[in-house]
Amino acid sequence: MRAEQSYIDLFTQYEDLICKHSSPVLNHFRKDAFEAFERLGFPSLKGEDYKYTDVARSFAPDYGLNLSRKPVPVNPEDVFCCDVPNLSTSLYFIVNDSFYERNQPNVVFPPGVFAGSLKSFAEQHPELVSRYYGKAASFSKDGVIALNTMLAQDGFVLYVPEGVKVERPIQLINIFRSDRDLMANRRMLVIMEPHSEARLLVCDHSIDDVKFLSTQVVEIFAAEGAYFDFYDLEESSVSTTRFSSLHVEQGASSNVLVDGITLNNGLSRNNYYIDLNGEGAQTYLCGMSILDREQQVDTYTYINHAVPHCTSNELFKNVLNDRSVGAFSGRIYVAKDAQKTQAYQNNRNLCMTREARMFSKPQLEIYADDVKCSHGMTTGQIDENALFYMQSRGISKEEARLMLSVAFTSDVIDHVRLDALKSRLHELVEKRFRGELARCSTCHKIKM
Amino acid sequence: MLDIKNLHANVDGKEILKGIDLFVKAGEIHAIMGPNGSGKSTLSSVLVGNPAFEVTEGEVTFEGKDLLELSPEERSCEGIFLSFQYPVEIPGVSMVNFMRSAVNEHRKYKGESPVSATDFLKLMREKRELVEMDSKLTSRSVNEGFSGGEKKRNEIFQMAMLEPTLAILDETDSGLDIDALRIVAKGVNHLKTPRNATIVITHYQRLLEYIKPDFVHVLYKGRIVKSAGPELALELEEKGYDWIKKEVEGE
Numbered sequence: 001m002r003a004e005q006s007y008i009d010l011f012t013q014y015e016d017l018i019c020k021h022s023s024p025v026l027n028h029f030r031k032d033a034f035e036a037f038e039r040l041g042f043p044s045l046k047g048e049d050y051k052y053t054d055v056a057r058s059f060a061p062d063y064g065l066n067l068s069r070k071p072v073p074v075n076p077e078d079v080f081c082c083d084v085p086n087l088s089t090s091l092y093f094i095v096n097d098s099f100y101e102r103n104q105p106n107v108v109f110p111p112g113v114f115a116g117s118l119k120s121f122a123e124q125h126p127e128l129v130s131r132y133y134g135k136a137a138s139f140s141k142d143g144v145i146a147l148n149t150m151l152a153q154d155g156f157v158l159y160v161p162e163g164v165k166v167e168r169p170i171q172l173i174n175i176f177r178s179d180r181d182l183m184a185n186r187r188m189l190v191i192m193e194p195h196s197e198a199r200l201l202v203c204d205h206s207i208d209d210v211k212f213l214s215t216q217v218v219e220i221f222a223a224e225g226a227y228f229d230f231y232d233l234e235e236s237s238v239s240t241t242r243f244s245s246l247h248v249e250q251g252a253s254s255n256v257l258v259d260g261i262t263l264n265n266g267l268s269r270n271n272y273y274i275d276l277n278g279e280g281a282q283t284y285l286c287g288m289s290i291l292d293r294e295q296q297v298d299t300y301t302y303i304n305h306a307v308p309h310c311t312s313n314e315l316f317k318n319v320l321n322d323r324s325v326g327a328f329s330g331r332i333y334v335a336k337d338a339q340k341t342q343a344y345q346n347n348r349n350l351c352m353t354r355e356a357r358m359f360s361k362p363q364l365e366i367y368a369d370d371v372k373c374s375h376g377m378t379t380g381q382i383d384e385n386a387l388f389y390m391q392s393r394g395i396s397k398e399e400a401r402l403m404l405s406v407a408f409t410s411d412v413i414d415h416v417r418l419d420a421l422k423s424r425l426h427e428l429v430e431k432r433f434r435g436e437l438a439r440c441s442t443c444h445k446i447k448m
Numbered sequence: 449m450l451d452i453k454n455l456h457a458n459v460d461g462k463e464i465l466k467g468i469d470l471f472v473k474a475g476e477i478h479a480i481m482g483p484n485g486s487g488k489s490t491l492s493s494v495l496v497g498n499p500a501f502e503v504t505e506g507e508v509t510f511e512g513k514d515l516l517e518l519s520p521e522e523r524s525c526e527g528i529f530l531s532f533q534y535p536v537e538i539p540g541v542s543m544v545n546f547m548r549s550a551v552n553e554h555r556k557y558k559g560e561s562p563v564s565a566t567d568f569l570k571l572m573r574e575k576r577e578l579v580e581m582d583s584k585l586t587s588r589s590v591n592e593g594f595s596g597g598e599k600k601r602n603e604i605f606q607m608a609m610l611e612p613t614l615a616i617l618d619e620t621d622s623g624l625d626i627d628a629l630r631i632v633a634k635g636v637n638h639l640k641t642p643r644n645a646t647i648v649i650t651h652y653q654r655l656l657e658y659i660k661p662d663f664v665h666v667l668y669k670g671r672i673v674k675s676a677g678p679e680l681a682l683e684l685e686e687k688g689y690d691w692i693k694k695e696v697e698g699e
Contacts, residue, residue, distance in 0.1 A: 007477060112514060151607070383536075383538075385536045386536050386537075386538045386593075387650075388498060388499065388520060388536075389532065389535070389536040389538070390538070390546070390549075390550075391496075391497075391519070391520040391521045391524070392496050392497075392520050392521075392523075392524055392529075392530055392551040393524055393550040393610065394521050394524035394525045394547050394550045394554050394557070394610065395546075395550055396521050396553060397519070397521065399549060403541055403545070403546075403549065404538070404540075404541065406540070407538065407539065407540025407541045407589075408540060409540075410540040411540065429614070433462050
């Protein structure tokens with residue numbers, strides 16, 4: 001049986017249940033998404049964009065779903081407090097794919113700001129949800145987005161009204177918690193109205209050793225002059241598979257930073273689509289992964305310079321140990337009229353073993369004639385001269401390798417625009433390389 | 449302190465050192481001179497354990513230990529220091545981190561506990577002043593964007609931090625202007641004690657005006673072909689290497 005069939009059957013059988021435990025705005029798209037999924041199926045290995053990730057195979061096993069939204073017996077704060085020291089955040093939890101309503105942080109946001117479940121936001125602002133939900137992440141071309149749209153029942157929303165600055169960073173913890181193999185369909189919607197400002201840090205964790213599969217669709221709308229940071233930190237487990245699709249639409253003079261960091265995972269496919277739709281928009285898209293064992297990260301980026309005078313800066317780095325596999329495919333599209341575009345792409349990879357593999361493919365499609373664009377890609381080994389130089393000063397080979405690995409990732413972390421998070425990341429990365437798995441020091445039970 | 453006997457070494461299968469004998473005692477300064485390609489840098493690389501070089505014959509004893517059995521990091525901790533002819537840039541590793549790791553590895557080797565943050569910074573400041581190095585340099589990544597002179601000064605700074613028993617200066621004078629040369633030499637002389645020794649590898653006699661050697665050796669075609677007192681350096685400066693080459697070829 002095709003992997004798709006079980007999801008088609010599931011939806012046909014449980015459509016009412018799914019809708020019952022969701023909200024009308026989300027249900028509105030379900031039928032169309034279902035039809036799109038039936039038509040598209042999962043992306044195939046034969047296609048150009050999914051050469052290195054066998055999507056159907058990832059979805060084939062029989063995962064459980066919590067369609068009737070049974071409460072999960074867990075208090076996230078008991079098992080988890082991912083506090084980044086000196087970074088006080090407004091903290092929210094998603095357990096599997098349900099927003100955790102209890103233990104809401106005691107914060108007073110500026111008037112109009114909303115952070116919370118998609119379901120309750122849809123009740124308060126149905127007009128906003130129907131204006132934005134599903135508008136950046138189109139399900140008509142991507143089978144995984146279609147599947148997510150057809151199954152997602154809730155999600156997280158951040159809404160910042162015009163001119164409002166949210167000073168304190170907002171943190172969302174995605175927790176996988178289950179006694180049996182489980183699939184979660186996560187959804188995130190960020191609406192930044194003109195000249196608003198906010199920062200969102202999302203951390204993915206898996207608590208149990210069972211197999212987890214997530215689909216995750218993130219839509220970010222940054223209107224004119226908005227300033228937004230999105231940090232996405234995955235510290236899940238080797239038995240966690242994640243399909244993430246992040247979509248950003250930027251208005252004029254907006255400034256968005258997206259930083260995707262994989263410290264621990266099983267298999268992750270991370271898609272990033274950035275649409276620069278307003279003149280003077282700036283985007284910083286960066287990320288890194290530290291991989292070992294059979295871990296795999298497949299990164300796909302698409303930056304669309306649709307209008308003139310926009311700037312994009314892209315930097316992705318991978319450190320691959322053991323038999324891990326990395327892939328990077330980065331496309332920059334500059335439309336015919338998008339003059340004075342500046343687009344810089346960088347992908348640097350470090351293979352620490354002979355068995356580790358990295359596939360990298362920069363793609364520039366430029367139709368304007370007055371632009372500055374560059375791309376650079378390197379995949380190599382650790383610098384033997386530097387290694388020997390350090391040894392000759394008494395530093396052991398092991399320690400020197402570690403220091404050089406940490407150094408390799410430092411410029412990605414330097415892009416972080418929150419100082420406390422930056423120093424915390426330096427610490428986590430070093431711990432990760434030391435094999436002292438990158439768990440937060442205060443987490444009690446996070447297995448890696 | 450250092451006893452080299454009949455040392456042969458290859459690089460890429462080609463024999464570069466063809467039987468070196470050298471004996472260095474505590475308190476001495478030895479200069480090794482010689483024309484290009486004679487094996488001077490190979491000798492220093494072999495002594496610090498550069499894996500690109502293969503020792504095929506001979507032995508090296510350092511403070512009673514078989515040096516060739518030790519890893520590069522162990523040699524460093526035992527007290528050997530090489531000032532590199534071409535110091536390596538290490539982007540992303542700060543000088544502070546680099547030096548702290550090195551100092552702590554040395555302490556660990558001796559069974560001492562890691563240095564405290566305040567003591568370490570004090571030590572850094574003290575040694576930095578010795579080589580007149582700008583504090584901006586020590587807050588940067590190792591050698592990254594340093595000028596040639598700054599890199600050499602940084603080598604002597606590291607030497608001051610690690611206080612080696614045997615320092616090998618490989619062409620430390622190359623690329624230095626006269627002021628930088630004076631500062632580097634001052635650092636080296638300041639660190640000189642009756643308990644340590646220095647090997648100065650150089651092309652020119654110039655550096656030896658500042659660092660006075662007790663012995664001068666001429667290395668040619670992988671062998672030490674002449675050893676004498678400091679006057680040999682002056683003679684070489686005046687007459688060049690040709691007469692030595694002729695002497696050797698004439699044998």
